[in-house]
Amino acid sequence: MNALGRWWRREWPLHAMLIPGLAAIIVFSYIPMAGVVMAFEKFIPTKGLFGSPYVGMKNFKFLIDYPDIGRIFFNTIYIAVMKIAAGLLVPITVAILLNELGRQWMKRTFQTLVYLPHFLSWVLLSGILIDVLSPSTGIVNQMLGLFGVKPIFFLGDNRWFPYVMVVSDVWKEFGFGTIVYLAALTGINPSLYEAAEIDGAGRWKQTLYITLPGMMPIIVLMLTLNIGNVLNAGFDQIFNLYNPQVYQSADIIDTFVYRMGVEQTQFGFATAVGLLKSIVSFILISASYFLAYRFANYRIF
Structure with missing residues (x-):
């Protein structure tokens, strides 16, 4: 008991520091989870969360039979996978190139410049992109016009919109990833490079x-x-940039839930879609942590 008392006197301030964060999680994350019952109801705001008629799995059946649900899931996975792939390749490449710079002030300056877009919101960046990619006055189409290319409506053409989302997302976030990989490069023993240079290996090898x-x-x-x-294909980005002309290639799960729940007031159906996404995401996150532990020896507990 004396040992337990000494442990408690030493540890209680650390546990007390967790109380505000724990309270915030309970209030903003766990209590709202009661709204999940709407997925099994025909929710009527005037009757409340627990007074609306129960419909069982009807919302999920409607979800399965919805004609565009396959396209929406495909758009989500397609855009997200491209973002993940590009979000790995570009920061790795930039980190390696930055690591080759001999002047430290140049490295720090460039690193700061590519990191700045990470702090800008998509509300601000969407306005910039709309102006830059405008088919009539945008600088991109003006530059293409110099080579005889006709104006392209990047944000209104289903063929171009997904790739604009990927490129703009990489431009905004690759600076953060670059810092992560630069930190990994600092852990490599410099003597390995010296030994390789003595053996005749060039920079590429x-x-x-x-x-x-x-x-x-x-x-x-x-x-x-x-x-x-x-x-998660990026709700903030797509919501601020898409329009009805590109729903075919731009509509993802999160934007679909927003339109169904907020604009069309189909609260039960929108909750069912969100709940299905949450279940699948939970499975994927659990699998990713298992794989991270299996292949990278990374543990969160």
């Missing part, structure tokens, strides 16, 4: 046989952790 293998644990970790984001 040093990158291929030393840099990339040294970064591989963090690359595997980031890849496996991103598996849980396969159903």
Whole structure:
């Protein structure tokens, strides 16, 4: 008991520090989970959450029979997978190139510049992109016009819209990923490069046989952790940039839930879609943490 008392006197301030965060999680994350019952109801706001008529699995049946649900899931996975792939390749490449810079002030300056877009919201960036990609006055189409290319409506053409989402998302976020991979590069023993140089290896072979293998644990970790984001294609970005002309290629699960729940007031159906997405995401996140532990020895507990 004396040992337990000493432990408690030493540890209670740390536990007390958790109380505000725990309270916030309970209030904003767990209590709202009571709204999940709407997925099994024909929710009527005037009757309340527990007074609305119970319909069982009717909303889920309607979800399965909905004609566009397959396309919506495909759009979500397609855009998300492209973002994950590009979000790995570009930061890795930029981190390796930055690591080759000899002048530290140039490295720090460039690193700061590519990191700045991470702090800008999509509300602001969407206005910039709409102006830049405008088919009539946008600088991109003006530059293409110099080579005889006709104006392209990037944000109103189903063929171009998904790729604009991927490129703009990578431009905004690759600076953050670059910092992660630069940190991984600092853990590589410099003597390995010296030994490789003595053996006659050039910069390309040093990158291929030393840099990339040294970064591989963090690359595997980031890849496996991103598996849980396969159903998160970026609501903020797409909601601020899409329009009815590109619903065919731009409509994802989150925007569909917003339209069904907020605009069309089909609260039960929208909740059913969101609940299904949450269940699948939970399975994917659990699998990603297992894979992260299996291949990168990463543990959260």
